[in-house]
Amino acid sequence: MGFTVVEDGFYTSGHPGEQSDLPNPIGIQKGEVTQEDLASLAFEGESDFHAMGVGARNHVIYVLNQRPNSEMEQGLYKSTDDGETWEEIAADGLGEKIFQIAVHPDDESLVAVAGATGIYLSDDGGEKFEKVSDQGQGSGLYFTEDKLYYGLYTGEPSMVEYNWADQSNKELPLPDLSEDAVMYISKHGTNEEEYAIFTIKGSSYLTEDSGGSWELILDQGQTK
Template identity: 45%
Template sequence: MKKSLLLTVFTLTFSLVACGQAEVKDKKFTEQSEAQTNKDGSVGEGASDNFLEVFDGKIDHIHGVGYSGNQGKPFYAAHDGLKVYEGGKWYKTKEENNDYMGFNATKDGFYTSGHPGQDSSLPNPLGIQKSTDDGKTLEQLALEGETDFHLMGVGYENQVIFLMNPQKNSMMETGKFYLSEDKAKTWKEVAANGLDDTLLSVAVHPQKADYLAASGQQGIYLSKDKGETFERISKSGQGTSVFFTNDSLIYGTYDGKAKLTKVSLSDETEEEIALPKMEEDAVMYFAQNPNNEQEMTVVSFNGDIYYTTDGANNWDTILEAGKIK
């Protein structure tokens, strides 16, 4: 992929971000194939939750991925609800198929923003919502009906929220960065010095609120003081994704080739994580199973999803250009 091509992809991404402020019940984003069930009415081998049903449609416009602590399997947040991959099969949630933006999996469920789906009675926009039952129900935390947050990170265990506010609301100023350490009850504006870039994503350390990260068109940024200052840590290329484990930051970049790098938070040593063959593409989202570091998944800008259970020695393509493999 040429750098200009990736910038074009970024522009498309931000166009989709902007359209999130408008009505998302447009048929363009809500059309999907009917889910399939087994002849006996069950949802298929491997699905451990009757809120899920087998899915065989197309998956477009993914805006987050993570391993829910309740299920221990990857959840992919799309414009038309959550998609789940388990046991070699795809599943979807039966209800609350919302347009999930700013999606972050946590130890007891997930946090999200976005817009309600056609089957939902949630406010539009969602503000900040939390679910502890993998999307069956959502709890309103803050700013429902006011703001759709796209740049939002949440710590997996500490549930600290870090975000950029896209438009003025009753609690925040436009374009400012904020941190909440009490599940969205109160907010502190943070300076974010050094974060002068067009951003794609942000992340919060699972346990230590001091550590925040961001990916932007100029690189990867790390904060060690709760967002007051950020330092660019990537050596070259555009930043594409950020993800924290307890002891490392895993980040994606593109400098003519897609790369995934793991940097130690203790001694700053780096190692490259092998990626599948990605031509004219890069890592948009990455997640690692917190209970099994050998299991990882990558979502690409071109709509591909890759999955590994052996620490990136071998990757399976489980979605190609939005189509299930």
């Protein structure tokens, strides 16, 4: 839960596997590509964060805490020092039922939230949020340096590129998603036309031409 890739590894939360010796829940753990073991950052044995976002290069952590723990009440919090200290966020204007959180890779004040009623964006570190999407269930948040990508389900699935410079939404082509929707999005680091999506039903598609054509690389959990 809350799994987020960063430039040198990942951050994660949730529950351990049956063969793991980690306490349940695992709190917030950090993995590095050069290290075999995870590093415990905070709340090990106390909390699991279903919604957590971390900046890919700034490593600022935002979490939704659903149950009080030793340092937090219920609410949205952030940490700028790898979980040593936490600041509660006002989150004015934020919709209910938060599913995902994403943080800009460099600007720690830019944070997006996907929820049951749409996509919300804050440019002041989560103090105030504005809805930037149509009404619908949001998912798939992904920041580049100048854009936010997200999925939206309004009875039909869509994928949108949001440019906060001019507050414009541009719908992007999707493969045929029969009774399915975008759950996660990831883009190539240097090729803007290449990105992948993972769907609610466990399928994954890759495009190298901004959605002009798609390759199915995972079919409901089965490799192609």
